[in-house]
Amino acid sequence: MSDADIDLTNPDLASEAELAFEGALRPRSLSEFVGQARVRGQMQLLLTAAAMQQRTPDHILLAGPPGLGKTTLAMIVAHESGRPLRMSSGPAIQHAGDLAAILSSLVPGEVLFIDEIHRMARSAEEMLYLAMEDFRIDIMVGKGAGATSVPLDLSPFTLVGATTRAGLLPNPLRDRFGFTAHLEFYAESELQQVLTRAARMMGFDVDAEAIDEIAGRCRGTPRIANRLLRRVRDYALVHGGGDGTHADLGSVKAALELYDVDPLGLDRLDRAVMQIILTRFGGGPVGLNTLAVSVGEEAETIEAVVEPFLVRIGLITRTPRGRVATREAWEHFGLSSPSAEAQLDGL
Numbered sequence: 001m002s003d004a005d006i007d008l009t010n011p012d013l014a015s016e017a018e019l020a021f022e023g024a025l026r027p028r029s030l031s032e033f034v035g036q037a038r039v040r041g042q043m044q045l046l047l048t049a050a051a052m053q054q055r056t057p058d059h060i061l062l063a064g065p066p067g068l069g070k071t072t073l074a075m076i077v078a079h080e081s082g083r084p085l086r087m088s089s090g091p092a093i094q095h096a097g098d099l100a101a102i103l104s105s106l107v108p109g110e111v112l113f114i115d116e117i118h119r120m121a122r123s124a125e126e127m128l129y130l131a132m133e134d135f136r137i138d139i140m141v142g143k144g145a146g147a148t149s150v151p152l153d154l155s156p157f158t159l160v161g162a163t164t165r166a167g168l169l170p171n172p173l174r175d176r177f178g179f180t181a182h183l184e185f186y187a188e189s190e191l192q193q194v195l196t197r198a199a200r201m202m203g204f205d206v207d208a209e210a211i212d213e214i215a216g217r218c219r220g221t222p223r224i225a226n227r228l229l230r231r232v233r234d235y236a237l238v239h240g241g242g243d244g245t246h247a248d249l250g251s252v253k254a255a256l257e258l259y260d261v262d263p264l265g266l267d268r269l270d271r272a273v274m275q276i277i278l279t280r281f282g283g284g285p286v287g288l289n290t291l292a293v294s295v296g297e298e299a300e301t302i303e304a305v306v307e308p309f310l311v312r313i314g315l316i317t318r319t320p321r322g323r324v325a326t327r328e329a330w331e332h333f334g335l336s337s338p339s340a341e342a343q344l345d346g347l
C-alpha cells in the first residue's frame, strides 16, 4: 500500500513508507514510551518480577484502538526482557496447523506477538489454550476413525496478543492472559511529547505552537500524530523556503487544511457520518449498519475507528437504539437541532 492510498486520519492503515518511518521512530524501552503511565507501571512490575525469578514473563493482552502503541509495546517486552521476538497476526493463522508450525519452532523464552488476535481461526484458538497454560499442544495425525492425537512439548514462551476488539475474544482465551493492558487515547500534552521526539529524530525544527496545533488534530493517536508531522514536513519542504527543515503555525494550518483535517481532527469520513446522523436522520438514533451503508464504508471501520473518536470528543452518544448526535455536534456543524426548534415553536 502506498501513501496515496492512505486515509490520513485512519489509524488502522499504514503504507510501506509509513511502516519504515514508524520503525525508525518506535521507542525501544518503557522509559522512552510516552504516556500510558498506568500500563507502563504494570508492565514494568511484571517484567521485573519475571526477571528476578528467572522465568518467562506472563502472557500479556494489549487491548485498544489502532495506532496507540500495541506493536511498540510488544517489541519493548522482548527488548526489555532480552528475549527474541516472533511476529505474527490473527489473519495469517487460518488453520490450527499454521499456529502449530509457529509454536513448535519457538526458541526457549521467545516472545510471540500475535496482532489482531481476535481474527485467528477458532481451531487455532483452541490449540492456544493448552499451549499458553502447559506449553504443550496436541497434534492430530491421520484422518477419520484412525486419527490419533500426538502430544508435543513446546519451549516456554510469552504470548503478547493485541486486539482492537477485546470483547470478541472468547473468555477461555482472555482468561489465560496473566495481564490485560487497556490502552487509552493520549492526552494532548503526551502527543506534544510524541511529536517533539519524532521531529527531533527527523531533524525537523517545528515551533512549539505548531506542535500544539498538530497534537490537537491527531485524534489522541500517536500514529496519526507522526503521519500528520510527515505531511507538514512535505509542506515545509515545498512551500517553506530555505531547506524545508522548519515549520511554523502557519505552515501546519495550511498543510492540514490541504489534507482536510479540521481543528477537532475530524476528516471527511467523520464529517460524512455526522452529516448523515444530523441531516438525514434528524440527530438519530441511527443503527451501525445503516450508517455504514449510507457512507459506503465497512461497519467495522465505523465501529473501530470513527465511532470511538466521535464518542470521545462528545459529538455522538451510543444508545441501545443507535447513535445519537449531541448538542455539541449540532453546534460544531452550525446547525440547529429539531428538538431545539420544537422547543422554540412551543414558546
Ligand SMILES: Nc1ncnc2c1ncn2[C@@H]1O[C@H](COP(=O)(O)OP(=O)(O)OP(=O)(O)O)[C@@H](O)[C@H]1O
Pocket (backbone or CB within 6 Å): 011, 012, 013, 021, 022, 023, 025, 026, 027, 032, 033, 034, 035, 065, 066, 067, 068, 069, 070, 071, 072, 073, 115, 162, 194, 222, 223, 226
Ligand atoms: N507511547 C508512544 N510514544 C511514542 N511513540 C509512540 C507511542 N505509541 C505509539 N507510538 C508511535 O506510533 C506508531 C504506531 O504505533 P504502533 O504500531 O505500536 O501502534 P499499534 O497500536 O500496534 O497499531 P496497530 O494496532 O494498528 O498495529 C509508531 O510509529 C510508534 O512509534
